[in-house]
Amino acid sequence: AQRVTQPEKLLSVFKGAPVELKCNYSYSGSPELFWYVQYSRQRLQLLLRHISRESIKGFTADLNKGETSFHLKKPFAQEEDSAMYYCALASSGGYQKVTFGIGTKLQVIP
Amino acid sequence: SAVISQKPSRDICQRGTSLTIQCQVDSQVTMMFWYRQQPGQSLTLIATANQGSEATYESGFVIDKFPISRPNLTFSTLTVSNMSPEDSSIYLCSVEGQSDEQYFGPGTRLTVT
Numbered sequence: 001a002q003r004v005t006q007p008e009k010l011l012s013v014f015k016g017a018p019v020e021l022k023c024n025y026s027y028s029g030s031p032e033l034f035w036y037v038q039y040s041r042q043r044l045q046l047l048l049r050h051i052s053r054e055s056i057k058g059f060t061a062d063l064n065k066g067e068t069s070f071h072l073k074k075p076f077a078q079e080e081d082s083a084m085y086y087c088a089l090a091s092s093g094g095y096q097k098v099t100f101g102i103g104t105k106l107q108v109i110p
Numbered sequence: 111s112a113v114i115s116q117k118p119s120r121d122i123c124q125r126g127t128s129l130t131i132q133c134q135v136d137s138q139v140t141m142m143f144w145y146r147q148q149p150g151q152s153l154t155l156i157a158t159a160n161q162g163s164e165a166t167y168e169s170g171f172v173i174d175k176f177p178i179s180r181p182n183l184t185f186s187t188l189t190v191s192n193m194s195p196e197d198s199s200i201y202l203c204s205v206e207g208q209s210d211e212q213y214f215g216p217g218t219r220l221t222v223t
Contacts, residue, residue: 043216086153
C-alpha cells in the first residue's frame with residue numbers, strides 16, 4: 001500500500017524565514033512525487049514534480065529515497081506563499097493511483 | 111494543461127436525496143478521476159472513469175452509492191446517492207497530464223442536512 005505522511009497540519013513562519021514542509025512516503029515501487037498547492041479561493045494546482053527537478057516560485061523539493069522523503073523548501077518565505085500544500089505520490093505501472101497527504105497549511109507572518 | 115469546470119459549485123441537500131455533479135474538460139482525455147475531501151481530511155480517490163467502460167472504484171466506494179457516467183471524452187458525472195450528513199465533503203474531478211500530474215476542477219462543496 002502507498003501512503004503519504006505530512007506531519008504538520010500548520011506551519012507558521014515569519015516573512016523572510018526559511019520554509020520546510022515535510023513529506024514522507026511509503027511505496028514499494030519507484031515513486032513519482034508531486035507537491036500541489038491551493039491558495040485561498042483557488043483550485044488545487046500543481047506546484048512541482050520531483051522528476052523535473054525544477055524550482056517553482058522559489059520552492060524546491062528533492063527526493064531522498066533513503067529517507068523516503070520529499071520535503072518542500074524555500075529559503076525566504078513570502079506572504080503570498082501562504083496556502084495549503086499537499087504532497088502526493090503516483091504509483092508507477094499500468095494502473096496509476098495518486099495518494100495525497102493530509103496537507104500542511106503554511107502561514108507566513110508579515 | 112487542461113481547464114476543468116464543475117457544476118454545481120456548492121449545494122445544500124437533505125438527507126436521503128441524491129445530487130449529480132458535472133465535470134467538463136476543455137480537451138479530450140482518456141481518464142477522469144473523482145476525489146472526495148472530507149472536512150480536515152486529505153483527498154481520497156473515489157473512482158476512475160474511462161470513456162466507454164464502467165468506472166473503477168477504490169476500496170470503500172461502491173457504484174450504488176456513487177454512480178458515475180462518462181458519455182464522452184470531455185464530460186463525466188458523479189452522483190452521490192441517498193445522502194447522509196457523512197457525505198458532506200468537497201468533491202473534485204481531475205484529469206491527468208502528460209507527466210502524470212493532475213489538473214483539478216474547482217470542486218463542489220456539498221452539505222447534507
